[in-house]
Amino acid sequence: MAEKPSPDFKGEAYQPKHEVFFNDGREIALLHYIYGRADLEELRGNPLKILKAIDEYGRTVKYLMNIGEYKSKTVVELIKQEKPEIMVELGGYVGYSAIAFASALKEAGGKKYYSLEKSPEFGAVISVLVELAGLGDVVKVVIGTSSDSLKRLHKDGTLKHIDLLFLDHYKPAYTSDLKLCEELGLVGPGSVFAADNVIIPGNPQYLEYVRSSVEEKLEKFSGTSEPGPKGNPKLVYESKLVEGWEPSGVPDGVEVTRCTGVQK
Template identity: 70%
Template sequence: MSGLKKYSFTGEAYQPQEELYFNDGREIELLHFIYDHASLEEMRGKPQRVLDAIDEFGKTRKYLMNIGEYKAKAITKLIKDENPRVIVELGGYVGYSAIAFGAALKGVGGQRYYSLEMNPEFAAVMSVLVDLAGLSNVVKVIVGPSSNSLERLVKEDTLKHIDLLFLDHYKPAYTTDLKLCEELGLVSVGSIYAADNVVKPGNPLYLEYVRSTVHEKRRKASDYDQTGPKGNPNLIYDSHFIEGWEPSGVPDAIEITRCVGVQT
């Protein structure tokens, strides 16, 4: 993880985050904004130009709950340093991260980027923008609840291993979905997880889990009496966060976790 750092927030921020800031029609409005854009033809097949247009909408029209260019730099660098073959994203929204990280994955010769998005309308917007960016041969958009999609991809023998897992969906699902990936055997030594929004709005349960020792996880697993995945407490993690910024300029961080071993 050497070389990752805090990126200073510079330039123009997104519009302020309102009380209702998604699923109010702005996602379709974004699509019209881009396809009515004077520079549309220059965007075709050029991921960065599409990202610039998404950022332009967020800065001049309405807030979008994207990872934004500042935190995205850290994960893009991670992809370039680690050369993953398969990346799975939980929570794709309108495709900002899928385009940014899918382009980085393509650049290092990676195989497939799976973006799991529960909202079919968001997934449709994402698919259109991914295609505009020329990344349809790399990025596969999967519609449905993340846990169901993970189980289905494994059952179909489509997904066998995750090199890099990006978590950016419903915050209480971070821990349960990671445990599910552990149980399904999708993560192992060498797998890396990047969890967004661990400061804003925060995710203390996830941080506690990935920072716990095997002994602590085993003890909690033995007391587990609820439904849902128990995970694999024997996986050894090295975890820390990288400071960054929301596109609105609010401080945030990404938790970077590496699976470094298995304790017997």
């Protein structure tokens, strides 16, 4: 069933999201669409125009699972406010969020944006569009599953600390990847996390985790026989939902969480 825009949605929606909504050739077709445009020369080195062109493809050709222009504003505002040096995204797809957020990070004086993407094909699309946007010096695309990449980047010393973590990949992995970052010491006081799609499709397990107090985490999440990283339940979080729209015109939200300290 195709998702229909909400009657309250006032913007221009992407094409409907059908049962098959990615990995059917549309990502490479997007590259042909971009490189076939009459205004290609104006797109070079212009992240905003590239984002608009990607949105135009989503609206006129085929749906793309991007964060889209509405919810991306939440994260761009966060970048302006927090001025992160190092940002990591989990799930890059065709590079929409990488272009939007790395451009904001660069403007705010940040150093590096790591885009962790499982699919080598999607990773190649991200790299091409990031280069076109003139952000090749800031964005590093890392191919592999997020947990493997996080472990490797930590082990080889590339990644020591994450100022802003954007979670937008496999929904059940949000909590385990956050716990992995906690366990590796990649996140701590001052780190901020922005998690997409916490309403559609939703992520109750993640919301419960980041909204729990240290005491609740120690009680509910420690000492379980659940496989995977144990995390650091002593990290104190403050978390809130920022409502927004999917590019398809469906209501959704980004959960913004700040680590405010470590409980003794």
